Each structure stands twice: as C-alpha cells, then as structure tokens.
Amino acid sequence: MKKIDIITYGCKLNQAESEFIGEKLKQLNFEITYDNKKDNCDYILINSCTVTSEAERKIKQLIRSIKRKDMSKKIIVVGCYAHTNVEELKKAGADLILGNLEKKYIEQYIDKEGVFVDKSYWNNTKEKVFIPSKPYNSYSRYFLPIEEGCLEFCSYCRIIFARGNKIRSVEKEQIFESIDSILSQNIKEIIFTGINLSYFGYGTDYNLKKLIFDINKKYGEKNIRFRISSLYPDFIDEEFIKLLNDSSIFEKHIHLSLQHISDNILKNMGRKYNEKYLHMLFDKIYSINSFFSISADLIVGFPGESNNDFQKLINFLEKYNFSRIHAFRYSSRPNTKAARMKEQIPGNIKKERMKVLQKHIQNSSKKYLGHLKNKKVTVLIEKVDKKNSFSYGYDEFYVYHKINNILNDNEFYDVKIKNINNTGVISHVL
The missing domain is CATH 3.40.50.2300 (Response regulator)
Incomplete structure (x- = not known):
C-alpha cells in the first residue's frame, strides 16, 4: 500500500x-x-x-x-x-x-x-464546493465548507487570484445532509467555513442569516454546537447577533476579519466600513450580551500607517475586550495594489509596533476572560489527560477550559469559571 x-x-x-x-x-x-x-x-x-x-x-x-x-x-x-x-x-x-x-x-x-x-477555474462548469464526509485528521470538530469566492478586492490580498471573484455556495439541502451525516458519527461541533462567508447565498434569495435561522429550527434540540469561522464587520448587524445570542446551539462568538480601525488605513485597504461604524457595532454587540465573544484578525504596518493610525488601533483595544486576536505584520504581496503604494513601512517599525500591539492584545484578552469569572458555561470536552487528571475543551464563547477532573471525551459539561490562565480559563464541573 x-x-x-x-x-x-x-x-x-x-x-x-x-x-x-x-x-x-x-x-x-x-x-x-x-x-x-x-x-x-x-x-x-x-x-x-x-x-x-x-x-x-x-x-x-x-x-x-x-x-x-x-x-x-x-x-x-x-x-x-x-x-x-x-x-x-x-x-x-x-x-x-x-x-x-x-x-x-x-x-x-x-x-x-x-x-x-x-x-480562472471558478468559471469552469465542473467547479463546485466539495464537502468531506468526516473531520480533518480525525479531529473532534468538523469543518463544513459552504462557500467559495470573494467580491471584495482588498488592496493587500491576492487570495482572489487563487479562489476567484465568482461566489459558489452549497445548497441548503446538501448542508443539512452533511450535518445529519456528522451527527450520525457522534461529532458534536461543526464549524462553517469558506473564503468569505458573508457572501454565502449571493445571487439567490437565501443567505447566512436564513441558514442560521433554519439550522436553529431544525437542530435546536440536538446535542450539537455550531460556529461561524470568519465574517466581515459590515455584514454584522443587530439581527445577526441576536440570532447567535438567542440560539442554544450556535456559539455566542464571532470572528471578525477586522484588519484595522483607522479610517485612513481602512480606506486604503479597500474595506467598506469605518471607525465610527466599528464603535457602533461593538457597542451594540456588548449591549446585547456583555459576555459575547469577539475574536479578530489585525494587520500592523500597512503602507501609510502613521503613528496616529497605529494609536487608534491601540485605543480601540483599550476600549473593547477581545477574547483573542490574530495579529500579522503587513506582508507585501505581488500584483496587489498595496504592494505598489508609497509609504511602505520599514520592517523594524513593523516589528516594534507588533511588540506594542501584542501587549495590548494580551491585556484586552485578559480583561475579557476576567469578566467571565464565576460565570456558568457549557464545555465540550475534546482532550483528556488521565495521567494528570485534567480535561480540556471549549465553551459556547469559544474560550478554552482546563478542568481538574477526568471527564468523558466528546461530551458537554456544565462548569463554573474559577480563574484565568495563559491559554484560557480554569473551571470546575457543577
């Protein structure tokens, strides 16, 4: 073989x-x-x-x-x-x-x-989104692709050259068939993924909000959890947050392809939202649920990023608590608009700003996790260390737990958060 x-x-x-x-x-x-x-x-x-x-x-x-x-x-x-x-x-x-x-x-x-x-394969009649029948590498969670393609043309990104500017979405019936199949395998966490999930259903009368509504209706009583992998901020509105927040099966968490805060940088990136909108969005989310979990991607050192632009990013992190942030130093990509922009930021400045940013990211995350102390949540166990008598898993806020018990893998447990650590929180079973 x-x-x-x-x-x-x-x-x-x-x-x-x-x-x-x-x-x-x-x-x-x-x-x-x-x-x-x-x-x-x-x-x-x-x-x-x-x-x-x-x-x-x-x-x-x-x-x-x-x-x-x-x-x-x-x-x-x-x-x-x-x-x-x-x-x-x-x-x-x-x-x-x-x-x-x-x-x-x-x-x-x-x-x-x-x-x-x-x-330009996205114009090929054979092209469609293919769905695996089980989790990647026997993981405890299943990545369910439901969309491919993007229409954003962000100035720094060349994924559009590799994935195309034509949206391909999976039909609702096929999504439900995949969910049913995964449920039959006793997999209890499904993550919807794509190139830009905000465009799911583009060109039809169906969209991501309707899909979430239908999944809540069909699977609301099932012993399962769903997560949305990544979304653009301008797709998020009050209705969407309430859909997730009121659901018993969707995580109270969103991951935002945020990238920056400053209007100057957002405009040069080709993003369709501004700083004022982001403040309104975060205020609205936390007014609905102060525990709601927001993670994000950020880019530091984008061409033309002034000290003032960078400070706006820092100020935003000081104002709002994030559960986690993936930060990247800007990487010039061939054949993109950003690569041709003037005022490219020197590597040493990008490196120094990243150091500063990481400190504020840690503080923001620590404040968010601290806010969760004494909160009762539900954890899906995905790892058990029998030798040291610990169990590990994520809750509905996509927070990682360390629990001082030997529990059953792939089962849900109600726990209470006691403290925070370097990877998430420490909790005990109720």
Whole structure:
C-alpha cells in the first residue's frame, strides 16, 4: 500500500479540502497521514497557502528539506500558492503542481508530473464546493465548507487570484445532509467555513442569516454546537447577533476579519466600513450580551500607517475586550495594489509596533476572560489527560477550559469559571 502524508497550510477551508483529498486517495488504496512530516511515506502532498510571504517561505523550505533527504520522494503541491507562483514551486523541487480545481480531482492527477492549473477555474462548469464526509485528521470538530469566492478586492490580498471573484455556495439541502451525516458519527461541533462567508447565498434569495435561522429550527434540540469561522464587520448587524445570542446551539462568538480601525488605513485597504461604524457595532454587540465573544484578525504596518493610525488601533483595544486576536505584520504581496503604494513601512517599525500591539492584545484578552469569572458555561470536552487528571475543551464563547477532573471525551459539561490562565480559563464541573 502506497503511503502519502497530507500537509496543510492556511485556512479552515484548506483543512476541509485536505480531508476531502485524503478520502479520495483512500479509495485508491493509499495509506493516509496528516501533517506527519516524517520520512516513512512515498508521497508528500502540500495543500498550500499564499496569504503571506512567510507561509510561502515555509512551503518552499519544506520542499527543499524533503528533497535533500530523498530526491525520489514525490512532492505534490496543490492549492492557492500554485495559482500565484508556479515557477517558485518548480524551482523548490515540486514534482506535481495542481490548482484549486485540479486538487479536487486528485485521482486524475496523482500518477502524473508537471503543472496543471486552471487560472480562472471558478468559471469552469465542473467547479463546485466539495464537502468531506468526516473531520480533518480525525479531529473532534468538523469543518463544513459552504462557500467559495470573494467580491471584495482588498488592496493587500491576492487570495482572489487563487479562489476567484465568482461566489459558489452549497445548497441548503446538501448542508443539512452533511450535518445529519456528522451527527450520525457522534461529532458534536461543526464549524462553517469558506473564503468569505458573508457572501454565502449571493445571487439567490437565501443567505447566512436564513441558514442560521433554519439550522436553529431544525437542530435546536440536538446535542450539537455550531460556529461561524470568519465574517466581515459590515455584514454584522443587530439581527445577526441576536440570532447567535438567542440560539442554544450556535456559539455566542464571532470572528471578525477586522484588519484595522483607522479610517485612513481602512480606506486604503479597500474595506467598506469605518471607525465610527466599528464603535457602533461593538457597542451594540456588548449591549446585547456583555459576555459575547469577539475574536479578530489585525494587520500592523500597512503602507501609510502613521503613528496616529497605529494609536487608534491601540485605543480601540483599550476600549473593547477581545477574547483573542490574530495579529500579522503587513506582508507585501505581488500584483496587489498595496504592494505598489508609497509609504511602505520599514520592517523594524513593523516589528516594534507588533511588540506594542501584542501587549495590548494580551491585556484586552485578559480583561475579557476576567469578566467571565464565576460565570456558568457549557464545555465540550475534546482532550483528556488521565495521567494528570485534567480535561480540556471549549465553551459556547469559544474560550478554552482546563478542568481538574477526568471527564468523558466528546461530551458537554456544565462548569463554573474559577480563574484565568495563559491559554484560557480554569473551571470546575457543577
């Protein structure tokens, strides 16, 4: 039996697609491992990311490292990086390069070598969103892709070159079929994912709000939890927050593709909201539920970011508490508007601002978690350390818990939050 290790970089959609690829290869009698990165396999398949130059550097470094150890090992690189720089991947040593369409039909290419990338595959009649039948790498949570494509054209992003400007959405009936299948496998957490979930249902009379409403109606009494992976701030309104907040099965949490606060930077990024709107949005969310969990992505050092722009970002973090933030130093991406902008920020300034930002992120998160002390919540256990008598899992606010008990994996428990730690909170079972 041939062995293949599937290594995934980037987003949750990539993880879902890697699982789908693995399921197809298993039908061809491949033995599948995920993110193993060991030497005992015949093939390495890298599902790539092109969001940052650092992601691309790591992918090329991995390819070279594998080839130095064993030139005969076949390396397959698929996904977004294949759409933006085939030549770099060939130079690094990739034997087979597949685009985001071709990787979905891996069975047709696995024995080939060369480059197979349809650069505008989203216009291909064969193109659709493919859904895996089980969680990625046997995880306890399931990533359910329901959308692909984006219409935003943000000035710093080149994912649109790799995923397209045509929205593809999964039909409601197919989503329900997938949920039913996952429920039958006793999986209790489902995360909806896509390139830009705000556009789910675009061009139809159905959208994400209606989907959430229908899921609440159909599965509201089930022993399951749903989470939305990432949304743009301008999609969020009072109705949407209340839908999540009043639900017994959706997490009281949103992850925002926020990026910045300053009007100057948001405008240059091509975002469709401003600082005033963000203050109104956060005030509204916390007026509905002061415990509501908000996580976000932020970019520091975007071209033209002045000290005043950066201070506005800091001030926002001091005013509002975030459950967590993923912060990135701006990475210039070829063929984007931002790469051609004047006033590029020097690396040393970006690095220094990131240090300052991280301190404020930690303080913001600490204040949010502190606000949760003594609150009763429900945790889904996903890891049990029997040796040290601890159990771990996430609650409905997407907060990570350490519990001083040996509990049953993949079960819900009512707990009370006692204290905070470096990874989340410490709680005890009620």
